[in-house]
Amino acid sequence: MANYPMEGGCRCGKVRLRINVPPILTMACHCRGCQRMTSSAFSLSAAIPTEGFAVTAGEPVIGGLHGAARHYFCGHCMSWMFTRPDGIDFFVNLRPTMLADPGIFSPFIETWTSEKLPWAKTPAVHSFEALPTMEAYEGLAKEYMERRDSLGIM
Numbered sequence: 184m185a186n187y188p189m190e191g192g193c194r195c196g197k198v199r200l201r202i203n204v205p206p207i208l209t210m211a212c213h214c215r216g217c218q219r220m221t222s223s224a225f226s227l228s229a230a231i232p233t234e235g236f237a238v239t240a241g242e243p244v245i246g247g248l249h250g251a252a253r254h255y256f257c258g259h260c261m262s263w264m265f266t267r268p269d270g271i272d273f274f275v276n277l278r279p280t281m282l283a284d285p286g287i288f289s290p291f292i293e294t295w296t297s298e299k300l301p302w303a304k305t306p307a308v309h310s311f312e313a314l315p316t317m318e319a320y321e322g323l324a325k326e327y328m329e330r331r332d333s334l335g336i337m
């Protein structure tokens with residue numbers, strides 16, 4: 184079982200964060216932008232309801248595209264820590280690798296498989312060549328939360 188609150192932080196530890204509630208959806212994104220920002224094959228996201236998410240130390244800075252979606256980094260070690268999506272304020276996309284137990288949230292969906300590195304694989308249950316529609320996200324979140332609650336964690 185997952186225990187809340189869960190603590191996390193960037194690589195150097197100057198920025199610390201805490202989550203008090205489980206994610207409403209977990210994702211891997213294979214887009215080229217995420218490949219560049221993670222220096223790896225894909226990014227990981229856990230969508231945490233905003234009221235259950237807090238930065239507890241340090242001041243994260245905006246990085247990435249400096250655009251409508253706000254990508255937050257530690258200003259010292261430059262770890263990409265979380266994203267506040269464009270026009271959405273009810274959840275924050277946390278990179279679960281910031282958490283003390285980085286493997287706790289396996290990705291339930293994967294996006295942008297059209298840009299995926301040929302050898303990259305995730306355990307995602309649903310795959311999308313690009314992004315799901317906004318309506319589809321609601322059904323995916325519902326399905327994820329049902330599984331999450333029956334399995335204890337995911």
Ligand SMILES: [Zn+2]
Nearest residue numbers: 193195257260
């Ligand atoms: Zn840092």
Ligand SMILES: [Zn+2]
Nearest residue numbers: 212213214217
């Ligand atoms: Zn991406």
